[in-house]
Amino acid sequence: MKVTIRSWTGVATWRWVANDDNCGICRMAFDGCCPDCKLPGDDCPLVWGQCSHCFHIHCIMKWLNSQQVQHLCPMCRQEWKFKE
Amino acid sequence: MSLKPRRVDFNEKWVGLQETVKGVITLGNVPRETWNACFSDVYILCVAYPEPYADKLYLETKYFLDNHVKALLEKVRANGEANLLKCYHKAWVEYSTGIGYLHRLYLYLNQQHIKKQKLSDAEIMYGSIGPDVQEQMEIGELGLDIWKRNMVEPLKENLVNLLLEGIHYDRLGEASPNITDIIRGVINSFVSVEKYKRKGKLELYEEIFETPFLQASGEYYKREASKLLQECNVSQYMERVIQRLEEETFRSNKFLHFSSFVKVKARCEQHMVADHLAFLHGECKSMVQEERCKDLSNMYTLLRSMRDGIGVLITELSEHIRAQGLETVRGLKGDNVHIQFVENMLAVHKKYRELIQEVFNGDQSFIGALDKACTFVVNHRPNPKMVCRSPEMLAKYCDSLLKKSSKGISESEIDEKLAQSITIFKYIDDKDVFQKFYARMLAKRLIHSQSQSMDAEEAMINRLKQACGYEFTNKLHRMFTDMSVSSDLNNKFNNFLKLDNIDLGISFCIYILQAGAWPLGQNLLTPFTVPQELEKSVQMFENFYHNHFNGRKLTWLHHLCQAELKLSYLKKPYQITMQTFQMAILLMFEKTDSLTCKEVQESLQLNSEQFGKHLTSLIESKILLSDTESQTPETVLTLNLEYNNKRTKFRITAALQRDSPQEVEQTLSAVDEDRKLYLQAAIVRVMKSRKVLRHNALIQEVLSQSKVTFAPSISMIKKCIEALIDKQYIERTPNSADEYSYVA
Structure with missing residues (x-):
């Protein structure tokens, strides 16, 4: 071996990949944050349901808390379960 | 009795x-x-x-x-x-x-x-x-x-x-x-x-004694003043007048009822100062220009209690400081213009701050004059068409202090200097420009681990926060958070490797950054084939990351990645730190000693700009030899087997990390974009609350909102209004030419 790599320092950025650009509840971009937050990123994460729909966690929690009987996905009306 | x-x-x-x-x-x-x-x-x-x-x-x-x-x-x-x-x-x-x-x-x-x-x-x-x-x-x-x-x-x-x-x-x-x-x-x-x-x-006292006494005193001082004016120059005159005033104070304590003191003093000042105000004011200019402290101090004592007395002195001082400031920052040359600029400006500020403290008793209106003059100098543009360079220079100044390279200065000295730079920062109009530059330089320091100390970095950000608020520094704070999140992530990744008994063969370290918070030019991204030697590690990490963080996509910023290489084909072993692209080029020579440019570029998939830049740096450092002066696709590159360097451990990245003029350009245009968004947001906010507003009133509101971070030009605000009309956020009211209404 003429040249060996001893160490490598990598730099990468991350962004959300969702099946939609905007949150179906607040209509804000997933790259941004929900209306109650100031900064996007770790503080305002996204969650996926088993129905594969995706929302800001703050938005879907607000929605679920307002539902008295059954927890349904606001997009497809299936029962809402968090995807692990 | x-x-x-x-x-x-x-x-x-x-x-x-x-x-x-x-x-x-x-x-x-x-x-x-x-x-x-x-x-x-x-x-x-x-x-x-x-x-x-x-x-x-x-x-x-x-x-x-x-x-x-x-x-x-x-x-x-x-x-x-x-x-x-x-x-x-x-x-x-x-x-x-x-x-x-x-x-x-x-x-x-x-x-x-x-x-x-x-x-x-x-x-x-x-x-x-x-x-x-x-x-x-x-x-x-x-x-x-x-x-x-x-x-x-x-x-x-x-x-x-x-x-x-x-x-x-x-x-x-x-x-x-x-x-x-x-x-x-x-x-x-x-x-x-x-x-x-x-x-x-006190009626009797005032009537029979005080009135004639004041009359007589007034006349006495009138005569005295004109006599003194003939005899002496202004310095002596002021000294004598102050002496007279002191004597008169003493005298009225000695003889008079205490209620008369104020009246006597007023009478004295009337005749000795107020009556000759024009004369005294006329002398202010040369006094300020020659910085005759004693005279200025006397002048201040005399004029302080006069109505409209002190204004002339304040204006003169402000103009003088302005001239001195411009003088000291004009025609700076050399590599360290930014250092000269900030330090000269600080010297001027300090000098006059002290002068005001000493001579004018720290009077607030003089401090105000100093601020005004410094603001003018700091934001002065020698050529009105060019942007003001001060925010950039100040950011550079901070960078030069916070970087590892600043030798020979103690930590407390650096801290002191950074604290002082806030003084200049407060005078800058375009704080957003400073923020952009500062963020860029901070990003480089963090990614290339060039920071002198994290404490100093954090202290500086806190100072900026204090001066300009949370909104101003939150991106900077998030950069810090990302650094600590990344180091956690590295530990987790290494533990994961240990558990699964995987050996990557290299020491692997990574920074995962939030896309929005870092001012890293996305336009520098280029297609790139990761060398085989790295591929496994990168793949491992990506898998690891996706298991941990669902729904996130990583984008590698290879132009910011660094590697430490060991060269073992030369007489001595060398350890070189270089950027990933340079490394990739060098790794191509594993099986052969010479290749053409075209071969290298095609197999790496790099764009020409990046390829050229990194190749040149390798040729300049004599690790590679080129058979032509300038590189064309047919140029044959050969590994320099005779390479020799006294140092066996060094880096060849430095040249690439320097700011190019394009980068400055980009930063400035990014600022422009941000400003437009900021102004549009401000206009919408104002219109949303007011519903209907006249053009001038709207402009005023927007100006006052944006004052904290920058001074927008009127034409820019107008353009933003036009843009919002196009986007149908607001519309012109039908019956008036210069009125807008909010469209809900």
């Missing part, structure tokens, strides 16, 4: 009493028994049966005092004009003391008889009692009143003339010391003689 009222002969008692009264008033020798007897006599007369003699006693006493004072007046007059003050004073001292005793002798009369018929405050204020109603006065008051009428009134003109003359001699420094007491005593007598009055206590 019985206290019972009884029949008494008034005349008989009065003859005895009168003798004692005379003794008391002339401070003669009155034995205690006599005093006691008379004290009871007063009582007996007041309660006499069948008719009390109180009123009669009062009248007789009044009559007696009347005559006594008249006699004193004759005596005082008889001693001639020259001795008038002295004799008056002597008589007054005796009489005023005596009347004090007499007042006590007539205690019963005062307490029981006179007080009862006195008018209350309310009656005096609101009652319908005419001024001619004669009320009886307590004996002490009566005595003073009689003195006033029989002594002061006839003598007042002579007395006041003599007093003024005495004070005049005192001003000239020719007064004999023993006359001081007399003058003060006499002046005091004008006050004391009316001290019992419930209102207008």
